[in-house]
Amino acid sequence: MKGRTLTVGGPRQRAVLSALLLSANQVVSFDSLIEKVWNGQPPSTARTQVAICIAALRKIFRTAGWDRETIVTATPGYMLTLTGHSLDSTRFEQLVADSVRLAADQRTAEAAGALRNALALWRGPALGGVYAPFAETEAARLDEQRMLAIEQQVALRLELGEHQAILGELQALVSACPLRDRLRYYLMLAQYRSGRRAEALTTFRDGMRHSVEEIGLELGTELQELHNAILRDDVPQPSAPAIAVAHPGAQNNSPAQLPETDAYFVGRTREQWLLDDSLLGRTTQNSSSIAHITGSPGIGKTSLAVHWAHRSAHRFPDGRLFADLRYGDPLDVLHQFLRRLGVEGPLPSDLAEAAERYRSALEGRRVLVVLDHASSYAQVRPLLPGNGGCRVLITGCATLDELLQDQGLLRLRIGPLSDDESHEMLAGVLRDTRADESPETTRRLARLCGNTPVSLRAAGARLLTKPHWRVHDLVRRLERSADRLAELSIGEDSLRARLDRSLRELDGAAAGAYAELSRLDGTDFCAAGAAGALGMDQMDAEDLIETLVDAQLLEVVGRGRWGEMRYRWQELIRLHALATRPAQPCGAHLAV
Numbered sequence: 001m002k003g004r005t006l007t008v009g010g011p012r013q014r015a016v017l018s019a020l021l022l023s024a025n026q027v028v029s030f031d032s033l034i035e036k037v038w039n040g041q042p043p044s045t046a047r048t049q050v051a052i053c054i055a056a057l058r059k060i061f062r063t064a065g066w067d068r069e070t071i072v073t074a075t076p077g078y079m080l081t082l083t084g085h086s087l088d089s090t091r092f093e094q095l096v097a098d099s100v101r102l103a104a105d106q107r108t109a110e111a112a113g114a115l116r117n118a119l120a121l122w123r124g125p126a127l128g129g130v131y132a133p134f135a136e137t138e139a140a141r142l143d144e145q146r147m148l149a150i151e152q153q154v155a156l157r158l159e160l161g162e163h164q165a166i167l168g169e170l171q172a173l174v175s176a177c178p179l180r181d182r183l184r185y186y187l188m189l190a191q192y193r194s195g196r197r198a199e200a201l202t203t204f205r206d207g208m209r210h211s212v213e214e215i216g217l218e219l220g221t222e223l224q225e226l227h228n229a230i231l232r233d234d235v236p237q238p239s240a241p242a243i244a245v246a247h248p249g250a251q252n253n254s255p256a257q258l259p260e261t262d263a264y265f266v267g268r269t270r271e272q273w274l275l276d277d278s279l280l281g282r283t284t285q286n287s288s289s290i291a292h293i294t295g296s297p298g299i300g301k302t303s304l305a306v307h308w309a310h311r312s313a314h315r316f317p318d319g320r321l322f323a324d325l326r327y328g329d330p331l332d333v334l335h336q337f338l339r340r341l342g343v344e345g346p347l348p349s350d351l352a353e354a355a356e357r358y359r360s361a362l363e364g365r366r367v368l369v370v371l372d373h374a375s376s377y378a379q380v381r382p383l384l385p386g387n388g389g390c391r392v393l394i395t396g397c398a399t400l401d402e403l404l405q406d407q408g409l410l411r412l413r414i415g416p417l418s419d420d421e422s423h424e425m426l427a428g429v430l431r432d433t434r435a436d437e438s439p440e441t442t443r444r445l446a447r448l449c450g451n452t453p454v455s456l457r458a459a460g461a462r463l464l465t466k467p468h469w470r471v472h473d474l475v476r477r478l479e480r481s482a483d484r485l486a487e488l489s490i491g492e493d494s495l496r497a498r499l500d501r502s503l504r505e506l507d508g509a510a511a512g513a514y515a516e517l518s519r520l521d522g523t524d525f526c527a528a529g530a531a532g533a534l535g536m537d538q539m540d541a542e543d544l545i546e547t548l549v550d551a552q553l554l555e556v557v558g559r560g561r562w563g564e565m566r567y568r569w570q571e572l573i574r575l576h577a578l579a580t581r582p583a584q585p586c587g588a589h590l591a592v
Contacts, residue, residue: 006064008057012037015132016053020071020080022138023433024087029077032437036134054078077433088121089142095121096149099156103314108159111314115153122146134436137420147180148269154186163193174203178210181220182273188223192230200230222277255340257322258370261310262303264428264457267421271412275308278410279368279391280315290384290392291410292400296552296570297498298454299414301395302372309370309393316391318365323383324372325396330382334358337369337383351382359386366390375505377402397502397552416570422446422456426471429460434471441471448478449488450572454498458490485575499576502551511580513544514553518577524557524568553577 008014019036020028034046043049054071061070071080082090095118102111126142127135150173157166170187177183184207191200204227208219218224229235271293279291293301306322313320321340323333334354335347341361348354366389374380374396380403384392394400403409417425423442427435435442449455459478463469481487489496503511516533517525531541545567548554557568569577 006060008060011131012049013053013056014130015135016050017057017080018127018130018132018135018138020078021087021089023436024080024082024090026432027074027077027079028433029437031076032433033077035438036132036436039133092118092121092145092149096145096152099149099152100311103156104310106314106317108156108314112153112156112160115149115156118149119146119153144269147177151180151182151186154183158186158190158193163190166190167194167196174207178207179214181207181223184219185223185226188226188230189235192235197230197233201227204230254317255319255321255337255367256313257340258309258313258320259306259322261307262300264425264453264460265300265303265307266424266428267417268300268304268307268414271304271414272308272311274410274412275393276312279393280312289388289390290394290403291412292394292396292403293412293414294395294397294399294552295414296452296555296573297397297502298452298495299416299552300453301414303453304414305370305372305393305395309368312368316366316368318367320368320370322370322372325375325379326373330355330379333383337361355382358383362390363387364389368393371395374398374400376400399550416451417446417453417456419443419446419451422449422451425453425456426460429457430463432467434463438471441475445471445475445478448475448484450570452495452570452572454493454495455488455572458488458494461490462487483579485572485579488572495572496576499553499573502553503576503580506547506551510544510547510551513541514548514577515580517545517548517554518569518574518580524566526564526566528564530567 008017015037016033019033030047030050033050034042037050038046058069058071069081071078095114099111099114099118102108102114126139126146130139154166154170154173167187167190170183170190173183174180174187184203188200188203191197191203204219204223207223211217211219226235275291279289293305295301309320309322319341321337323336325333328336331349331351331354334351334357338347338354338358338361341358343357343361348357362385364387367385369383369385369390369392371380371383371392371394374394375398377400380394380400394403404411423435423439423446426442426446445459446456449459459474463471463474466473478484478487485494485496488494503514506514513530513534517530520529520533527538527542527545530545531538534541534544542565545554549556549567553573555568555570557566559565
């Protein structure tokens, strides 16, 4: 069969085949195929027509010489098996993963080659000739994966010093995708490093004009800072291509402490791009030494940090340090880090001395330090490196305002996943077709989970343990349950457990306000309404509200009609607050 092209019949056959290929080696139910082909408006003969399409596809494969049944009947539908065959999209994903691994091993040229082979698999638009909404959505996802692979390959080739060789390709890409800032950034960089400074400035001006005319916005900060650096002739040249030089003597002392990446991580493309440009800044003006990922409990801060750290590991050849600050004070963490960095002999028992030894051990090295679940600046400060080659990635609900005073910082607040990202996560957890059988029902499930990763994984786990349940069954239970959080609490690190920890960290007055404010009517409220509910002065009420905002338990949603600040609960957090009781009367702090 290799090298042969098969002609598939009309649009309906192509749609059925595409649906099976997109779920290869998985059962696709009759109902799911009908939903995909007719987009929720099937004729009364839909099941018969699907069966006719399946029979025709089987005949095409047999006529072409396929020696085994490719589409098998499997209750409650069909499954396309790839035994002995390969799928371009699967091969593409594998090559991209190989590239990530090779890049992490500092094998830049091989990583770029893997991406070149991956991109060579594309021979036209994804799912070309398939006209159905599900195909359009999937094609958009695949096309985005292709563009991300192109951008990563360009980045690797620039690291290899191929600035002039890639110019023509980059110019064509920017012309085709004028609103992709990353491609424009790379083109400007390649032009500048090829001695074409004026062309780089023209590329910026063209992009600014196009962006303003098309979407009414100026180009992003990163492009503007690169433009300013080019004007000053202050863009650093790349280091020697494809060679990562470690700190002398560090070959045996390069820690690799990162935990495994989240198997169900999805989305966060914008956030990863911001982390790239901040912590891996391609100009000295654009580079920060610290990034702080914050957001409500269970929103995916750690998953994003670990995923990005693995993806960027090759940029830190001298090691990756990781500490979960819930389990150890700063001195314990410093001792752990020092041992990982190869420091032998007795370690200082004084925190300041240990921090000084730590900074000395990092001198001249390029190490990534990930500090997970930070609760205070005092906890983090001794763990900050002293040299400009290291980078720090911090996660936690605490605001750590002191970092703004002392350090260059990217603060990144992440929110819930989109409906499409939530669908992708549920499908990944389930590993079957249930998430696709009724997209609207799956969307409802995601919203009942607050589009929050920890709750989505819990919902997926519930369905995994109940293979006879459909998504609708779980939705019905969540809608009728008097305690939705209990239904979505699995394991010791559930959303409820995380919210319980956050509540314990509040003082008595703030904990009382947490419970009382959840009883306000409406989806959002202002400080005046909160003051009435709490029985206190508005300024005092605002102080308590801001405490909850700082703890990532309340969201600021802007100002109301009369200019007053308005606040909002995430639904699952409000359910948790409703179930609590004040630790002390909310007005007790007024007597202090």
